[in-house]
Amino acid sequence: MSDKSLAILITLIAYKLVLVGIGLWAQRRTHDNDDFFLGGRGLGAWVAAISASASSSSAWTLLGVSGAAFAWGLSAIWLFPAVMIGFLFNWIWLAPRLRRQSRDLGAITVTDMMVTEPDSPFAGTIRKVASMIIIFCFAFYVASQFQAAGNSFQSAFGMSAQSAILLGAGIILVYTLLGGFWAVSVTDTLQGLIMALAAIVLPVAAVIAVGGPAALYDSFMVVPDTLTGAGETSLTGRWQGPAALGFVVGTLGIGAGYPGQPHVVNRFMALKDENSVRKGRLIALGWAVIVYCGMLLLGWSARLLFPGSGSEEQILFTAAHSLFHPVLAGIIMAAVLSAIMSTADSQILVTASSVAYDLRKHKQADKPRTLWISRLAVLGICVASVLLALYAPDKIFSRVLFAWHALGSSFGPVLITRLAGRHMPSGIVLVTLLAGFILTVLLNAQANAPGDFQERLIPFVVAMAIAWFGSHGRR
Numbered sequence: 001m002s003d004k005s006l007a008i009l010i011t012l013i014a015y016k017l018v019l020v021g022i023g024l025w026a027q028r029r030t031h032d033n034d035d036f037f038l039g040g041r042g043l044g045a046w047v048a049a050i051s052a053s054a055s056s057s058s059a060w061t062l063l064g065v066s067g068a069a070f071a072w073g074l075s076a077i078w079l080f081p082a083v084m085i086g087f088l089f090n091w092i093w094l095a096p097r098l099r100r101q102s103r104d105l106g107a108i109t110v111t112d113m114m115v116t117e118p119d120s121p122f123a124g125t126i127r128k129v130a131s132m133i134i135i136f137c138f139a140f141y142v143a144s145q146f147q148a149a150g151n152s153f154q155s156a157f158g159m160s161a162q163s164a165i166l167l168g169a170g171i172i173l174v175y176t177l178l179g180g181f182w183a184v185s186v187t188d189t190l191q192g193l194i195m196a197l198a199a200i201v202l203p204v205a206a207v208i209a210v211g212g213p214a215a216l217y218d219s220f221m222v223v224p225d226t227l228t229g230a231g232e233t234s235l236t237g238r239w240q241g242p243a244a245l246g247f248v249v250g251t252l253g254i255g256a257g258y259p260g261q262p263h264v265v266n267r268f269m270a271l272k273d274e275n276s277v278r279k280g281r282l283i284a285l286g287w288a289v290i291v292y293c294g295m296l297l298l299g300w301s302a303r304l305l306f307p308g309s310g311s312e313e314q315i316l317f318t319a320a321h322s323l324f325h326p327v328l329a330g331i332i333m334a335a336v337l338s339a340i341m342s343t344a345d346s347q348i349l350v351t352a353s354s355v356a357y358d359l360r361k362h363k364q365a366d367k368p369r370t371l372w373i374s375r376l377a378v379l380g381i382c383v384a385s386v387l388l389a390l391y392a393p394d395k396i397f398s399r400v401l402f403a404w405h406a407l408g409s410s411f412g413p414v415l416i417t418r419l420a421g422r423h424m425p426s427g428i429v430l431v432t433l434l435a436g437f438i439l440t441v442l443l444n445a446q447a448n449a450p451g452d453f454q455e456r457l458i459p460f461v462v463a464m465a466i467a468w469f470g471s472h473g474r475r
Contacts, residue, residue, distance in 0.1 A: 010330070018190070044272060045279035047189045052267035052280075053087075053287045054192030055347075056258065059148035060400040061291060062195065067312035069299025075237035076299065078251040080292050086258030087288045091281040094259050095268040097419040099277060102269040109350070110262040110269075111358040114414055114429055122426035129430060131354035133410050133437050134262055138347040139381065141403035143388035145344035150389065151314065152333055165389050173348075173382045196287055198332050199294030202316070205323045206301035216297075219304035250453030254401070256460045257408025259415055260436075263350045344385075352377035401452070402444050409436030409459035413467040421473070428470035436463035 069076040098113075107113050111130040115123050149168030150161035210216050236244035259265065271277055302315045306322070320332035355377035410433050417424055424432075439459035446454065 045276040045283060047186065048267045048271050048276060049280035049283035050192035050287060051186075051188035052264050053284045053291075054188045054195060055267070056086075056261060056264045057192075057195070057288075057291060059145055062198070062295060062316055063148055063151070063313045064400065065292060065295040066299040066302070066316050067314075069296045070302050070315045071299075071312045072237050073234075073300070073303070075235055075239075075247070076296060077235065078248055079254070080296060082252045082254040083288060083292050084285075085252065085255035087285055089255070090258050090265070090268075091277075091284050094265065094415070094419060095271070095281070096274065096277045098265060098268045098415070099271045099274075101419060107269065109353045109358055110266060110411060110415075111354060113418065114411070114433065115426075116418060116424045116429055117426045120426035122430055126426060126430055126433070127358045129433050130411070131358045133407070133433065134354045135351055135381070137403040137406045138263075138351045139384050139388060140399055142344045142347050142351075142381065142385035143392070144399040144403075145347075146385055146389040147399075152317070162390055165386060169382050169386050173379065192287065194331070196290050199291040199298075201328070202319060202323070202332055203294040203297040203301065206298050206305060206319055209323060210301050210304045216301055216304070219300070246453045250456050253453055253456030253460075254404070256412065256457065257404045258412075260408035260410060260412025261404070262407065262411060263347045265415070266350065348378050348381050348385075351381040355380070402440070402455075405456050405459065406437055406440040406444075409440050409463050412436075412460065413464040416464070417467040417471050422468070422471040423473070424467060424471040428467065431470070432463045432467045435466055436460065439463075 065076070065079055068079060101107075102113060105112065111127055111134070114126050114130045117123060146165045146169050147161075150164040153159050153164030153167065154161050207213060207216055210219065236247050239247040268277075271280065298319060299312075299315060302319055306315065306318050316332070320329045324332065352375070356373040413432050413436060414424065414429055436459050439462060440455060443455040443458060
């Protein structure tokens, strides 16, 4: 092993030991399901804001967004407003309402919020359908995170992706099993701060290396776009006319998925007071600006620095190894693994809540054995996701967005309608969940449209229409 690889390894080992230590600390604060799944509803502004932001911004953010900027050129800029639309809606409109209503209802999971009529004969079916959607989507979502972990270790040490996937999954499993929501939220906060640091340091170094902002802009005129084969300054890339509109609308449609992400909005349910919501809003929006602008700048700079590089999703690793001392490169690698784990651990925990809490009868939810079932569910989803990552690999960018929109189109319309103060009959809730999920799966199987606007918008719009027009004002 080279001195550079050794320095990276030492940095990563120290980082992982800190995460396991947090898991051991959190174990002392975890006594029941309310602690394991919502941290006793005691999250402050910083922990809630950074952990929610990091959870919504997976390896897709550091590897996928920088890779898209590298491959698409200037047209990748539409990813920024797409993300900010989602952040703004979640923190300004959804967060305060969800915190209050979930507390009033005693809701522990997002699935609890789907059950609008607890005494309805459809209530149990809604729980089962919502839980199966979560389990299905998160198995693929977590698999993409493990796959990104494999890419990270393979890039740093030349080890096999299979070994790296098993190593990354093992670390996540340990601290999630130990401390549940507290461990996941505190480690996500640490990981989110590291992601922000990397999103400042690496792009700044890359822009300096290309000769400054002016040289970076000039590079769009002389560096071929990997899709078109020509210099690219167009805001719509290779698309023209109606296809260009589809590309822009489809890319902006990524923001529609934010309100329906169970692993993100459960942080809003755990906020301790209104003041935490207001402070958290500013922190989360500032974090998003730093991270997403940073990754776009990195991808654009890499077009000039590393033309002809291999996979665009490896461009961050290429830049880190080329621009930094081994210790700093180790910190960058830790940031990538932070993005991976901050999403994977939250999704694993939500999946465990679906298995151990939502799929069981509500009257059994507070029995002591439920906590142990929760931990067994964590183990089960880890194993399933590892198998998918090993035997059914796919591009991180596409796999994450599929799961993202399947969840967003299923849960988002129900949450928005209910938090708007409208009553949804149980039958309408069930149809909304199924419409959003099934349409996303069907359209994902079709050939990609410009910006993939069909998959990103049609299921959400259809489900939202069913939810809104099928509901009515409070009785």
